[in-house]
Amino acid sequence: MASELPRPTDAELEILTVLWSHGPATVREVHEAIAARKPTQYTTVLKLLQIMAEKGLVRRNEKQRAHIYEAARPREWTQRQLAGDLLQRAFNGSARSLMLGALSARKATREELSELRRLLEEYEKGAR
Amino acid sequence: MASELPRPTDAELEILTVLWSHGPATVREVHEAIAARKPTQYTTVLKLLQIMAEKGLVRRNEKQRAHIYEAARPREWTQRQLAGDLLQRAFNGSARSLMLGALSARKATREELSELRRLLEEYEKGAR
């Protein structure tokens, strides 16, 4: 079991983002969050959630009349998948290039840079 | 002009990768490179290149009988787009999270880590 989860599409990622920050939610709640940013029909969100449940991206609890959906994987797990996937597909595995790309994609603040440096230092210690 | 280029799809990115490392190439050359890694028909590559030319992802020189294709943007430019796009879509703009994801996606070597740290130090100096 635990078959591979597919890479979430754009629309799916939007929904996952809502679920991650909100926690388990009904279709209505997800829809409200999405519709606040762009006009979207209720049934569109419903359908997406149904498909995502089939794919295993979200889990569904049907105990209540209004089903409760939650992300099947934590945010960090999915982010790791996505980062690894892009790293492989576009950066030929070079974390350095990816970082360079991310940094130049938008001006990084001074704090952000030192935060990153600290992160790396910890990593160097931890990774022995 | 200089309208926005669309995010390249998976198949398109594969072709761009060939063009970036090989330089301007004919369909045949691109096809050979692609087919070496996975079974693919010549016309599939041709069609993709034609579509990519329409989208502006590649430029086409028709002076020769066998048209010459080349990537419209350098590798670094496209990588920056992709990194920025993912950063926005999945990491809420946090370069730190993206780096964390990339590092945990696959074990980083000791050299890679210090290389990254050096890169950051340069950036901190340069970025004023």
Place this chain on the structure above:
DNA sequence: AGATTACTACGATGTTGTTCGTATGTCAAG
């Protein structure tokens, strides 16, 4: 010239992603 080879152009097909309308079921209030 005629046959063969090396191209491009393009239509067709199957799949996936995204959106939405309509049908239908459930429950509580009047």
Place this chain on the structure above:
DNA sequence: CTTGACATACGAACAACATCGTAGTAATCT
């Protein structure tokens, strides 16, 4: 019990992707 509010299910429509076959055209060989 009927109605209205709110839910899910599901089919339909359309666009984007990816793949390939066929047709036609230009060059080259014999």
